[in-house]
Amino acid sequence: MSFLEQFIKQEIATGLVIIVVVFLRLIVTKAVKRYSSSYAGIEKRTNLVIKYINLLISFLAIISLIVIWGVQTSDIFITLSSIATIVGVAMFAQWSILSNVTSGVILFFSFPFKIGDVIKIHDKDFPVEGEIIDINAFHIDLVSPSGERMVYPNNMLLQKGISIIQPNSEGKGFTD
Structure with missing residues (x-):
């Protein structure tokens, strides 16, 4: 056979x-x-x-x-x-890596914000405000009003309160 x-x-x-x-x-x-x-x-x-x-x-x-x-x-x-x-x-x-990837998937399906939105992250010790320039699997990239580029982990976005500020709410965004 x-x-x-x-x-x-x-x-x-x-x-x-x-x-x-x-x-x-x-x-x-x-x-x-x-x-x-x-x-x-x-x-x-x-x-x-x-x-x-x-x-x-x-x-x-x-x-x-x-x-x-x-x-x-x-x-x-x-x-x-x-x-x-x-x-x-x-x-x-390496729980933070898994946590960030999972948070990235959750953020993808919930769409709480998008590239170009200006957000304020309500962190008691280090409040952050910036325009989202990129969203990745592990983190988002922000630009502050002073032009400083910041990287913020996805898992922290789900743990902190976030205000979404419209880019034109004060007549201008942070980047041109």
Whole structure:
């Protein structure tokens, strides 16, 4: 019995998984772009969210292929729990990175502000006011009224009170 005949079911299932992954990626990309098209200035965030979702789809496809090709489910769970433990310990030391990425995704879907908005961050010890010039996965870039460029972490944006000041509320923005 040849290899092709011996594993025909697995080969067909693998082909179906690949087709599903391609279609899911296309559908998700179109859906996220359609959702973000009504908001100006968020192209970078749109591409970032698409990358995150595509990574999740790829991860699920790999798990599906492992199951299709006969790896025991208990072995998968043991491996995944070991990986999760190692990643958890490593991320505990780097919780701010994970927190900033998660906050970046939350900010993408909630759209509390956009590039060009002037915001005031109500921090008791260090209040910040500036115009948003860029929004990234980990932080936003601000320009203060005096022209100073500031970087503010996304997780702090969700923890502090923020006032959105219209750029033309006093007749001018901070940058030209």
